[in-house]
Amino acid sequence: xxxxxxxxxxxxxxxxxxxxxxxxxxxxxxxxxxxxxxxxxxxxxxxxxxxxxxxxxxxxxxxxxxxxxxxxxxxxxxxxxxxxxxxxxxxxxxxxxxxxxxxxxxxxxxxxxxxxxxxxxxxxxxxxxxxxxxxxxxxxxxxxxxxxxxxxxxxxxxxxxxxxxxxxxxxxxxxxxxxxxxxxxxxxxxxxxxxxxxxxxxxxxxxxxxxxxxxxxxxxxxxxxxxxxxx
Amino acid sequence: xxxxxxxxxxxxxxxxxxxxxxxxxxxxxxxxxxxxxxxxxxxxxxxxxxxxxxxxxxxxxxxxxxxxxxxxxxxxxxxx
Numbered sequence: 001x002x003x004x005x006x007x008x009x010x011x012x013x014x015x016x017x018x019x020x021x022x023x024x025x026x027x028x029x030x031x032x033x034x035x036x037x038x039x040x041x042x043x044x045x046x047x048x049x050x051x052x053x054x055x056x057x058x059x060x061x062x063x064x065x066x067x068x069x070x071x072x073x074x075x076x077x078x079x080x081x082x083x084x085x086x087x088x089x090x091x092x093x094x095x096x097x098x099x100x101x102x103x104x105x106x107x108x109x110x111x112x113x114x115x116x117x118x119x120x121x122x123x124x125x126x127x128x129x130x131x132x133x134x135x136x137x138x139x140x141x142x143x144x145x146x147x148x149x150x151x152x153x154x155x156x157x158x159x160x161x162x163x164x165x166x167x168x169x170x171x172x173x174x175x176x177x178x179x180x181x182x183x184x185x186x187x188x189x190x191x192x193x194x195x196x197x198x199x200x201x202x203x204x205x206x207x208x209x210x211x212x213x214x215x216x217x218x219x220x221x222x223x224x225x226x227x228x229x230x231x
Numbered sequence: 232x233x234x235x236x237x238x239x240x241x242x243x244x245x246x247x248x249x250x251x252x253x254x255x256x257x258x259x260x261x262x263x264x265x266x267x268x269x270x271x272x273x274x275x276x277x278x279x280x281x282x283x284x285x286x287x288x289x290x291x292x293x294x295x296x297x298x299x300x301x302x303x304x305x306x307x308x309x310x311x
Contacts, residue, residue, distance in 0.1 A: 058299055065296060094299065101301040108247045148244065148302060182245065 001026045001228035003044040006072070008033040008063045013049035013086065013205065020205035021046070024221035026228075033066040043228040044081040045072050047088030049141070049203060059102060059144045060090030069095050081125055081224065082197040086142055089189070089199035098190055098199045099157070100149030106182025110143040114213065115202055116178065117188050118168040121161055124195045125227030129219040135172045136216035140202040145181035147190075147201070154184055164198055165189035232277045234289035237306045238298045239270035273297055282309045 003026045005014050018028045029039055038045065053062035063069070069091070076082050076097055084092040092098040105111055114137050119130040130136070149157070157163055165188040167179040174186040181201070189200035204217030240246040246268050253267035275292070279285040289307045298305040 057297070061296065061299070093301075099301075101299055103245065103302060104247050106245060106247055108251050146245070146247075150301075182247075 001043045001225045002029065002039075002041055003027065003046055003224075004029045004031045004038060004042045005046045005048055006031045006033065006068055007048075008050070008052035008066060008091075010052045010054055011048055011050035011087070013203065016203070017046055017048040017085070017205045020208045020217065020221050023208055024218065025225045026221070031068060033063065033068050035068045036071060038068075038071045038075055042075070042080070043231075044083060044224060045075055047072070047082070047084040047091050048205070049086030049088060052087055052091065055144075058090075058094065060087055060092075060094040063087075063091045064094035064096075073097055076192065076197050079194060079196055081228065082192075083126065083224070084197075084199045085203055085205065086140075086145075086201055089201055090144065092197065092199045097197060098192060099153050100147055100190070102144050102201070103146040103148050103182075104144050105142070105146050105180070107180065110141075111145065111180055112139075112141040114138065115140045115180070115188075116168050116170065116172075117165040117202060118172055118174065120163050120166060124164065124191060124198070124223075126191075126198045126220055126223055127164065128223040128226060130223070133172065135168055135170075137207065137214055138202040138204055138217055139206045139213065142181070142201055145183060145201040147181075147183040147187045149184065154187075157187075157190055158185070160193060162191045162193065162195070163187055163189070164191050165200060165202075232279055232282065232285045233310045234275040234277055234285055235308045235310060236273040236275065236289055236293050236297050237270060237308070238273065238293070238303050239305070240268060241302055241304050244302050270303075285309050
C-alpha cells in the first residue's frame with residue numbers, strides 16, 4: 001500500500017504516523033501543503049496531528065483551504081482512502097469532507113492521557129482486524145476534541161452506522177464521563193458514507209509499540225494495508 | 232474601506248470560554264451577570280470603495296473562511 005502523509009506548517013505528528021504505517025508494511029510518501037496534485041498510485045492520504053497554522057482562526061480552518069486539500073477532496077470523492085487524526089480530523093471537518101466540527105474541550109483543558117475507545121464496526125477498511133465492540137487503549141492529546149453537529153446530522157451518523165469509535169469506560173459503556181472532551185454521543189471518530197474516510201481525535205499511531213504504551217493502534221494500520229491490497 | 236466581521240458561537244452551541252469568563256466575573260464579585268458568550272472580531276481593510284460591494288465581499292469572506300456555519304454565526308459592519 002502506498003500512503004501519502006500531508007505536512008502543513010505546524011504539523012508535528014507526521015513522523016509518528018510514518019512509523020506506524022511503515023511498521024504495518026505501507027510505503028510512505030511525503031506530501032506538502034502547497035502541492036496541487038497527489039502522486040499517482042496513492043491508496044491512502046493521511047492528515048496527521050499537530051497544530052497546523054498555529055490553530056489560528058479555528059483549528060484546521062486555514063489548512064482546510066490549502067491547495068492540497070482540493071486534491072484530497074478529489075481523492076476522497078473517487079473512493080480513495082483518507083485518514084485524519086486529531087488536527088487531521090479537524091481539517092476534514094473544516095474542509096466539509098466530514099460533517100460537524102470540533103469545539104474547545106468542555107472542560108477548557110488540554111487533555112493529554114490515554115483513553116478507551118470502543119470499535120463500533122469492523123466492516124470498514126480501518127477496523128477490519130479488530131473485533132466488533134472491542135475496547136482499545138489509545139493516547140489522546142488535544143484542546144479541541146469536543147465533537148458537535150446538528151441533532152439531525154448526529155441522528156444520520158448513528159442511523160447509517162458512521163460512528164467508528166466512541167469514548168467508553170472500563171466496561172465498554174459509552175457513559176458521558178468517558179467523553180472527557182464533551183463530545184456529542186461520545187463520538188471519537190466518524191466515517192464518510194462510503195466508509196473510506198475516517199476522522200479520529202485520539203492517536204492510534206502512538207499505540208503501535210509495547211515499549212511505549214501498547215499496540216492497540218496497530219491493527220488500524222494493518223487493516224488499512226490489508227484493505228488496500230484487497231482492492 | 233473598513234469592514235468589521237463579528238463571529239459568535241451559534242445559540243445552542245456550548246460556549247465553554249464564555250462560561251469560564253462568567254465564572255471569573257462572579258469570583259471577582261460582579262453580581263447579576265447572566266449568560267456570557269465569547270466570540271471574535273475580525274477587522275478587514277478593503278480596497279473596495281462602494282459600501283454595498285464591500286459588505287457583500289466581506290460576507291462572502293465570512294461564509295468561505297472567517298466563520299464556520301456549523302458552530303458560528305457572523306455579522307458584517309462597514310465603517311467608512
